[in-house]
Amino acid sequence: MIDWMDLFGNALWITGLAGALAVLGYASWEASARGKKTMEVLDRRSYSLGFSLSGLLFTGGLAISSLGGWRALLWGVIAAGFVALTLYFMWDMTRR
Secondary structure, eight states: OOOHHHHHHHHHHHHHHHHHHHHHHHHHHHHHHHTOOHHHHHTSHHHHHHHHHHHHHHHHHHHHHSOSTHHHHHHHHHHHHHHHHHHHHHHHHHHO
């Protein structure tokens, strides 16, 4: 029998990891095309928002697929931090 919550949690963290790698790869490509350092490109708000959303998916997926107890609580606390970070970046983008 398929454990659907475990499948959902694993799909979330894999999607989050793929998103983070996509953000890093695209930032590296843009930095090389513009002759800048990758960290200079990653400091822009759009990249920070994409990276924080990926972190939210990654930590949320690990919280769901963990076996419960202190590990789920720890991943949930880290995911809450990414929620706050994502909301801050979204608020900051609408402000400017």
